[in-house]
Amino acid sequence: MKFTLLTPAQQVADMEVTYVHVPGDAGDFGVLPGHMPLVSTLRSGGTVEATDTTGKTHTYTVSGGFAEVSASGVNVLAEAIG
Amino acid sequence: MSGLKTLRTRIKSVKNTRQITKTMKMVAAAKVRRARTAVEAARPYAQKLSEVLANLSGGSAGGPLLMTGRKQVKAVRLIVIGTDRGLCGGLNSNLLKAAYVAINQQQSAGRTVQLVAVGRKIRDAFKSTHKNLLVASHTDMGRMVEVEHAQTIAAEALAAFEAGEVDEVHVLYSAMQSMLTQTPTQQQIIPFSSEAEQDSEPLLRATPEYEPGEEEVLAKLLPLNLNMQVFSAMLDTQASEHAARMSAMDSATRNAGEMIKRLSLQYNRSRQAAITKELIEIISGAEAL
Numbered sequence: 001m002k003f004t005l006l007t008p009a010q011q012v013a014d015m016e017v018t019y020v021h022v023p024g025d026a027g028d029f030g031v032l033p034g035h036m037p038l039v040s041t042l043r044s045g046g047t048v049e050a051t052d053t054t055g056k057t058h059t060y061t062v063s064g065g066f067a068e069v070s071a072s073g074v075n076v077l078a079e080a081i082g
Numbered sequence: 083m084s085g086l087k088t089l090r091t092r093i094k095s096v097k098n099t100r101q102i103t104k105t106m107k108m109v110a111a112a113k114v115r116r117a118r119t120a121v122e123a124a125r126p127y128a129q130k131l132s133e134v135l136a137n138l139s140g141g142s143a144g145g146p147l148l149m150t151g152r153k154q155v156k157a158v159r160l161i162v163i164g165t166d167r168g169l170c171g172g173l174n175s176n177l178l179k180a181a182y183v184a185i186n187q188q189q190s191a192g193r194t195v196q197l198v199a200v201g202r203k204i205r206d207a208f209k210s211t212h213k214n215l216l217v218a219s220h221t222d223m224g225r226m227v228e229v230e231h232a233q234t235i236a237a238e239a240l241a242a243f244e245a246g247e248v249d250e251v252h253v254l255y256s257a258m259q260s261m262l263t264q265t266p267t268q269q270q271i272i273p274f275s276s277e278a279e280q281d282s283e284p285l286l287r288a289t290p291e292y293e294p295g296e297e298e299v300l301a302k303l304l305p306l307n308l309n310m311q312v313f314s315a316m317l318d319t320q321a322s323e324h325a326a327r328m329s330a331m332d333s334a335t336r337n338a339g340e341m342i343k344r345l346s347l348q349y350n351r352s353r354q355a356a357i358t359k360e361l362i363e364i365i366s367g368a369e370a371l
Contacts, residue, residue: 006127008229008313009120026294037290039134041302066303068134069290075130079306080229 001033002073003050005060007081013050013058020074021049022067031074038069048076086356089349093342100338106169107331110324114261117321120226121258124317128310135307137290138300146297148240148304151273152249158188159196159217159239159248163255163315164204165323166221171330173256173264173323174203180266181254185212196248200235200316227320232313236271239312240305243272255315256322262329264322271311274304 003020005013020031023046042048044063051057064079162181164174181197181204188195197212199205199219208216218238223231239251251272256264292299 004126006130008124008127008232008310010123011126024293025298038293039138039290039299040293041299065306066134066299068130077127077130077306079233079309 001031003076004073005048005050005076005078005081007078012060012078012081015050015058016053017050017074018053018055019051020076021047022069022074022076023047023062024067031069035069035074037071039066040069041066042076042078045082048078050074086349086352089345089352093345093349096338096341096345100335100342103331103334103338107328107335110328110331114321114324114328116226117317117324118258121314121317121321124310124314128314131303131307131310135300135303138292138296138303146301146304148243148272149274149300155193155249157194157196157248157250159198159242159251160184160188161198161200161235161239161251161253161312162204162208163253163319164199164201165319166202166223167323168203169330170323170327173326174201174207176264177204177254177256177266178207180268182211184252184254184268185215196242198235198238201319227313227316229309229313232316233309236305236308236312239272240308248272253312253315255319256326257318258322258325261325264326269311269315271308274307 001017003013003015003017004011018033022029022031022040023043024040025043026040028043028046029040042062042065046062048060048062048067049057050060060076060078061082062076062078062080063082065077068075068077160181162177164177168174185195185197195215196217197208197215198217199208200221200223202221205216205219205221208219220231220235239248242248243251250270252268252270254266254268257267258264
């Protein structure tokens with residue numbers, strides 16, 4: 001599935017992933033392909049972890065914003081990247 | 083001969099000016115490219131945000147105050163986004179003209195107006211014309227527009243709205259139509275109008291789950307959207323500024339070139355006249371002997 005990480009100023013990441021860990025306001029959750037559609041706000045200071053197809057994990061510290069999970073993938077829109 | 087000397091110094095000074103305007107033009111051309119990249123870079127975020135928002139606003143009837151607005155609009159805040167530096171053609175004066183029209187319109191409708199100036203040129207103009215309406219100004223924000231600036235401005239507007247000081251907030255910025263045309267554009271940001279986003283609605287077919295809840299998400303997303311709208315207005319103005327400066331400096335360079343041509347012609351003519359005069363004097367002196 002696709003994973004994109006966007007901030008107002010730029011597109012930070014855009015890649016194929018197998019798993020994404022999202023720090024939601026109401027609790028952290030993991031997203032595997034085929035996850036149900038979901039929109040969640042992000043916990044400030046949480047880390048988004050994305051595992052790409054080669055098994056490498058990319059971590060990003062986000063502050064504010066939200067994540068949107070759709071059939072095609074995960075979009076994380078963060079106010080700022082730490 | 084003193085006439086020749088003044089001409090010579092004038093030509094030299096115009097040449098210097100041309101050098102400067104030419105350099106400024108090239109610098110602006112480089113900056114315009116960078117500013118446009120920044121505008122492009124902000125687009126995916128804005129698009130996604132409005133997509134999700136459109137889905138949200140379709141679901142909940144009524145919605146928060148930020149979306150529905152107050153019934154009676156008594157006070158309006160106008161955020162005018164201009165530039166810090168001059169020498170960019172009519173950009174700021176066009177913005178100001180549009181701002182004066184908007185102020186008059188609101189005032190004749192019986193509303194009070196609050197002005198927020200972004201950019202030194204706008205602040206200075208408002209200070210002399212509408213000093214009593216100016217509530218805040220943001221100037222000297224560095225070379226590139228930063229998200230933080232937009233956040234500050236948006237947070238201020240939001241606080242004023244929530245405190246009941248204002249009932250509507252508009253931004254007035256310069257939209258870059260092309261390298262040659264920049265038009266002052268006014269956009270309402272509070273209350274948030276979702277009419278523009280309707281066309282993107284079919285993109286998300288399945289109704290998503292909202293965490294922690296639909297209203298909480300909406301309450302968090304609206305300020306984000308506000309930031310984004312201010313931010314993209316600032317980016318657009320930035321791109322316009324450099325484009326306007328580029329074309330202004332281009333015509334200044336051309337004018338200087340023409341002036342040099344005219345002055346050199348004049349200089350050569352008077353030099354030739356002086357030589358001829360001298361020759362005539364010598365010849366007639368020789369003939370007299």
